[in-house]
Amino acid sequence: MADNIQTYYDHPQLKPAPFSWIVALYVYLAGLSGSSQMVATIADLFGGGRLRSLVRRGRYLSLVGTVIGPVLLIMDLHTPQRFYNMLRIFKATSPMSIGSYILSVFSVFSALTGGAQFIFDRAIRGPWRWIARIAQVPAAGAGGGMSVYTASLLASTSTPLWAASPGWMAVRFGSSSVASAGAALALGERWSGGRGYGRKLDALAVAALSVELYAAHLSQRDYQTKGVWGDREAAVWDSIDALGGYLPLALYTAGFFLGRRGRTLSEAASLATLVGGLAMRLAMQYAGQASASDPRTSLRFAQPENLPRAQS
Amino acid sequence: MQIHPRAREYPDSQFSRPIRDESELTAGVKIEPGKSYGFFTDTTRCIGCKACEVACKEWNALPADSVGLTGMSYDNTGGLSASTWRHVAFIEKIGHGGGRATEMAPYQSNWLMMSDVCKHCHNAPCLEACPTGALFKTEFDTVVVQQDVCNGCGYCVPACPFGVIDVNLDDGKAHKCTLCYDRLKGGFEPACAKSCPTDSIQFGELAELHRRAAERVQELHRLGVESAYLYGTPGAPGATGGLEYLNAFFLLTDAPEVYNLPRAPTRASNRVMPSLLSGLATMAGFAVAAVALFAGASRNGR
Incomplete structure (x- = not known):
């Protein structure tokens, strides 16, 4: 490097x-x-x-x-x-x-x-x-x-942060979308007084959030090896992981163990999932734009060792 | 450069009409559709006069940018933009690394100067990203934005690995160097190349420019400038990651980063399939999970 x-x-x-x-x-x-x-x-x-x-x-x-x-x-x-x-x-x-x-x-x-x-x-x-x-x-x-x-x-694109981990970013976006859908539909179910399938949707959201967190971890490894990682990025992605990943997962888990009394916690988990999904997309966009504007990041990313092996 | 025999047919200093195939007289090349044209920018010949910047602005009727001083060298342009299609970079080698230079390298004393421009990539990422077809390859193998098609989505801007193309927020369209598409159609050499007093910017057929550039590198090596190398020719820095080669290429004497050029740019479209397929595979996985979940719901629910 x-x-x-x-x-x-x-x-x-x-x-x-x-x-x-x-x-x-x-x-x-x-x-x-x-x-x-x-x-x-x-x-x-x-x-x-x-x-x-x-x-x-x-x-x-x-x-x-x-x-x-x-x-x-x-x-x-x-x-x-x-x-x-x-x-x-x-x-x-x-x-x-x-x-x-x-x-x-x-x-x-x-x-x-x-x-x-x-x-x-x-x-x-x-x-x-x-x-x-x-x-x-x-x-x-x-x-x-x-x-x-x-x-x-x-x-x-040539934007360093977006280009550094194409596959894992897609997994993140997909699983975050599924988690958001599960959360929104569970909220709809609970707020309209239904009591049937909230748990099933919670389970879907929990699975999706877990995949999202794992993909986020792997994409961060790509960012580190490709030189688009710094203190600022670490702070941003740690907060995003906490807000949109660990917080709703903890709330879902607590809501599950409290049973019927955990309804409010499950609702809070759904809301955190929805907010976290939007925050992740905003962070991805703004952090990407910042990585393009920073010549140290972009010039470091455009080094031969970051080329796909078949084309170097 | 020798004077073309046809130049004798035009002894006047003022012309009432354009000279047919004028580029033959000024650049020694006839412009014909179907052939590949480009720029060879030899930075060892650049004297930083910015005639190219001015000629480009004049011919293309581009507005002035911020009129002020950047406070960094003689470069008050800063970089390429929607309204600046040639940009002369100035790098002073004195004082770099903490100490003062105590000797002068041959050529340009301790100044590096380079007239930057759109690279007209062979596999142009901006063109590949453009969803409207506004960006296209011309009959001269150059890359141009059709202003009457562009809807200003701005996707070409992050696609460019050189930070060249930009959207003008006043008219809402993407703009960049056209390699003087209109002039080429009329048989004229592009304005920047024609105005360059030292032939640092050379316009011509790509194969001929490659030959000339390789010769120039050898000549410079012979003269003691061992740092001279080409940027953007096949296999060289700048032509990496599936771009293959740049129709506007450069002769440099320092690291590409010094000139604000990426050493190993990539072709953005190579990432379309990896990201799309891993995304769709993810969704397929969740679809299967949802089937299991809801099929279970129907059985247990009864």
Whole structure:
């Protein structure tokens, strides 16, 4: 590792992504609603008809990403009136292009599923339930994509922090999305007075949070070996791990052992999971932009020992 | 450089119309679609006059940046931006490492000067990242943003491993050096290369530039500048990580980092599949877990 790298008067060597907090919020909501659709669809297909309320809530929750997602993305364009150029071509080398199509498919089929569910809930006669059941399958597939393509979007750049650990960042984003969906749906279940499936959703969230923490640990190892790690990064990621990982896990565990009396703790765990997911996306975006603006980090990252072995 | 025989056809000092294939007279190369063109920037010839910066701004009608002094050397430009497509870097070698230099290296005394520019990468990460197709490869093998297509998503900005392309917040589009696409179409040498008084910036066909650059390195080695090397030619620093080669390449005499250049840049699109596939595998795993969880719910719930 080449330490003490000379810089050009400390002038930045890279330009940070011109993304505002809106993008981090989109990344979070895309994961939340995409994973909700996936969870709802699996609950509908494999739940044996016992999870109707969960399915309904999951379908409505996925409308958040469907409705707000595109608005947020268009807001962050610097020439928003040309948003439709996103679908002008398809480019497999660009996660921004891949994601535009994932979002389009997700939006169309989630809207169909949620719309049909809405009409069905109003007891209007028609094949609404079956429209939802069919449309939910492509929506759920695209929902899986919505949960993780945003990691590919950040990783496929020259921004040191994002580029240093592409695979583990995707695992982190995916598991954080599943945890958020589990937490949000569990809250919906408990706050509406249902007492059936909160525990199952808690279990899903606990599994997802554990995977997320493990992936975070492995990505930090990548950051260290690739020279994009310092005191500032350590402080940021330790707080993120604590807030969005260890705190909800502890609350879930306590809530589980207290049984019925632990309901408030389980709710607090769900809330911490949701807040932690958003905090993780914000931290990833801002810490990434800071790593691009710091010439020591970017020049240290762009050293031959960090090249993929096949291409060095 | 010898004077082209066709130059005798134009003895006037003022012209009423453009000279046909003018680049033949000024750069010794005819510009034809389908061939690869680029810049060879020989930093040992740079005198830091910034004529390239001015010519670029003039021809491309680019606005002035902040008019002020940076307080760091003679470089008051700072770096490339949406409205600055050539940038002359100044590195003073005196006083580096705590002590004063007591001897002068051949060429440039103790100043390093380099006119930086968009590298027009062979596998350009900005182009590969662009979701609208606004960025494209021209018939001259250069990389250009189509201003009437760009919607200002800004994804090309972090994709560039050299920190070149940027979004102008005034017009909301991405901008960078076009290698004077409009001039090439008219048979003119790019403005910066034409204005360069020392031929530090040379425009030409890439193969010819590679040949000329290799010769120049040998010549410099012979003259005692053993530190001279190429940046951005196939297999050299700057052409790493799947970029293959840079159509705008450089002759340097110090470490790339000294000029604010990355030693081993990478092609961002190589990370698309690893990240996407590991993400989708994660989701597949959670889908299986959810199936087990909910199928269990239906059995136990009854």
